[in-house]
Amino acid sequence: MIIKGKVWKFGDNISTDHIAPGRYFHLRTNLPELAKHVLEDADSEFPKKVRPGDIIVAGNNFGLGSSREHAPRIIKIAGVSCVIAKSFARIFYRNAFNIGLPLLIADTDKIDEGDLLEVDLEKEIIKDLTKGIELKSTPIPSFMMQLLKDGGIIEHIKKHGDFKLD
Amino acid sequence: MAEKIIGEHASKEVKAGETVVARVDVAMVQDGTGPLSVQVLQEMGMERVFDGKNTILFLDHATPSPRKELSNAHKILREFSRKTGAYLSDVGEGICHQRLVESWASPGQLIVGADSHTCTSGALGAFATGMGSTDVAIAFALGKAWMRVPETHRFYIEGEFLEGVYSKDLILHIIGTIGADGATYKSMEFIGPTIEKMSMESRFTITNMAIEAGGKTGMIPPDATTKEYLERMGRGDKYREIKSDEDAWFEKEYEFNVSEIEPTVSFPHTVDNTRTITEAKKMNVRIDQVYIGTCTNGRIEDLRIAAKILEGNKVHKDTRLIVIPASRRVYLQSLKEGLLEIFVEAGAAVESPGCGPRVGIHKGVLADGERVLSTQNRNFKGRMGNPNAEIYLGSPATAAATAIEGKIADPREYL
Numbered sequence: 001m002i003i004k005g006k007v008w009k010f011g012d013n014i015s016t017d018h019i020a021p022g023r024y025f026h027l028r029t030n031l032p033e034l035a036k037h038v039l040e041d042a043d044s045e046f047p048k049k050v051r052p053g054d055i056i057v058a059g060n061n062f063g064l065g066s067s068r069e070h071a072p073r074i075i076k077i078a079g080v081s082c083v084i085a086k087s088f089a090r091i092f093y094r095n096a097f098n099i100g101l102p103l104l105i106a107d108t109d110k111i112d113e114g115d116l117l118e119v120d121l122e123k124e125i126i127k128d129l130t131k132g133i134e135l136k137s138t139p140i141p142s143f144m145m146q147l148l149k150d151g152g153i154i155e156h157i158k159k160h161g162d163f164k165l166d
Numbered sequence: 167m168a169e170k171i172i173g174e175h176a177s178k179e180v181k182a183g184e185t186v187v188a189r190v191d192v193a194m195v196q197d198g199t200g201p202l203s204v205q206v207l208q209e210m211g212m213e214r215v216f217d218g219k220n221t222i223l224f225l226d227h228a229t230p231s232p233r234k235e236l237s238n239a240h241k242i243l244r245e246f247s248r249k250t251g252a253y254l255s256d257v258g259e260g261i262c263h264q265r266l267v268e269s270w271a272s273p274g275q276l277i278v279g280a281d282s283h284t285c286t287s288g289a290l291g292a293f294a295t296g297m298g299s300t301d302v303a304i305a306f307a308l309g310k311a312w313m314r315v316p317e318t319h320r321f322y323i324e325g326e327f328l329e330g331v332y333s334k335d336l337i338l339h340i341i342g343t344i345g346a347d348g349a350t351y352k353s354m355e356f357i358g359p360t361i362e363k364m365s366m367e368s369r370f371t372i373t374n375m376a377i378e379a380g381g382k383t384g385m386i387p388p389d390a391t392t393k394e395y396l397e398r399m400g401r402g403d404k405y406r407e408i409k410s411d412e413d414a415w416f417e418k419e420y421e422f423n424v425s426e427i428e429p430t431v432s433f434p435h436t437v438d439n440t441r442t443i444t445e446a447k448k449m450n451v452r453i454d455q456v457y458i459g460t461c462t463n464g465r466i467e468d469l470r471i472a473a474k475i476l477e478g479n480k481v482h483k484d485t486r487l488i489v490i491p492a493s494r495r496v497y498l499q500s501l502k503e504g505l506l507e508i509f510v511e512a513g514a515a516v517e518s519p520g521c522g523p524r525v526g527i528h529k530g531v532l533a534d535g536e537r538v539l540s541t542q543n544r545n546f547k548g549r550m551g552n553p554n555a556e557i558y559l560g561s562p563a564t565a566a567a568t569a570i571e572g573k574i575a576d577p578r579e580y581l
Binding site for chain 1: 185186187198199201202206209210227228233235236238239242279280281282284296297298299300301304308310312314346347350351377380382436525526527531544546547548549550551552553
């Protein structure tokens with residue numbers, strides 16, 4: 001699976017409140033509307049700027065906080081193809097793979113906003129085409145890879161009738 | 167401890183790092199996460215639950231509903247309950263995590279909840295962890311969940327608390343020390359003489375905040391205090407012992423002596439941004455609103471501590487105080503003990519059980535530039551409904567003293 005996209009860069013500790021603010025609690029049953037506020041509290045212009053295929057790059061502990069699955073879902077609805085961070089909070093990590101949004105763990109210091117990236121999820125390679133450098137990401141656990149290939153856990157269960165761990 | 171419980175539920179011996187499928191004893195959602203779970207089950211053609219008594223829909227975040235979109239979200243859960251037999255915990259019953267420890271959670275259970283503070287139940291010796299709506303939807307239908315078996319970080323706690331210092335100060339101090347991602351993916355196990363002497367109420371405050379260090383769960387081995395609590399809640403027969411083996415391996419071990427800890431406050435906008443009350447007081451931080459309640463500190467013990475400080479005092483004229491008991495049970499008990507009267511006399515607004523203000527839905531949304539000191543667990547930017555406001559975290563005692571002075575205050579001066 002190869003993903004190509006332009007970078008939006010964020011810092012450390014981007015919480016689910018930055019991604020899907022609690023004041024829009026009433027929009028949780030209307031995800032396309034909620035997606036118009038994605039990451040608004042980290043960058044108020046982001047919902048207007050983001051384009052399909054773009055890649056979010058961040059620092060440590062991306063997605064910390066609440067269990068709200070609405071956070072990775074609206075990132076995906078906004079068209080983001082992949083999130084790369086130095087580390088992710090646990091619930092966000094599993095939620096993202098469950099809904100088919102790929103996450104990669106890598107040292108993101110050298111990547112800047114606006115860079116064009118080419119990401120190979122299976123080979124765990126991130127090419128920064130703007131800078132001409134290549135970064136290695138931590139391997140995606142095999143069950144998570146399986147979920148991505150199946151298109152998320154809903155499709156996984158529909159396909160196998162149950163969890164299928166290798 | 168975590169490995170043992172997950173192993174029992176996966177019907178095999180498991181080791182940290184493994185991904186397994188485990189049987190679930192209790193699964194729950196709340197009104198913020200539940201409607202999406204229902205939608206997922208509809209998409210999958212699996213609108214059913216594995217055990218009606220142990221699949222729970224909590225209406226607690228937006229209760230009573232402040233707007234029609236949220237009333238409609240509640241309706242989705244009401245209809246799902248009627249259709250499948252899932253238990254509906256209705257408006258006024260209380261916050262999911264408090265209701266779970268009162269009526270469901272028991273030692274050795276595996277509990278999954280679509281709310282990050284599900285880890286609270288770990289104080290009773292359950293493996294309890296937060297997941298997303300889809301994960302819990304699948305647990306509703308199949309009675310199982312996939313999970314990676316976490317490594318354990320063990321926290322040995324010793325020493326006597328000084329007056330005015332509580333378990334909230336301890337957990338804020340621990341998170342301030344190890345960081346907001348200090349235990350990401352890990353099971354945090356709390357043991358030692360200080361924990362053994364602690365009430366269940368104080369223990370819940372500690373495990374509630376495991377997620378604030380990134381933890382998958384927080385656990386405390388069940389003991390005589392656990393047994394007594396379960397008996398009080400009418401579940402004495404559910405008591406069992408479970409603890410880590412003498413030779414168990416821990417990825418990290420920490421030791422804390424609580425006699426060295428002062429009342430502690432987290433400053434905006436991360437929980438690990440802690441300061442001692444002595445440092446905080448010197449900064450002369452004006453506070454517009456004080457909030458006592460939530461799944462972290464809305465229990466009877468918390469309200470007793472706050473009432474003791476507020477009795478005979480008045481809330482500062484430039485500060486609002488909001489008090490919300492965590493559940494109907496706590497509400498009734500505090501009524502009987504006259505605590506609510508003390509709060510109202512002091513000038514507080516006492517609200518019905520729920521956690522609306524903590525997530526910025528209603529009952530106390532902040533204005534631009536305002537500051538709140540809350541007994542809740544999280545102070546991220548925008549958390550209480552306004553990204554242009556600041557949230558400080560502290561114990562119920564610190565909160566009560568702060569309400570009186572209208573600025574961050576030292577509770578020890580009121581004891």
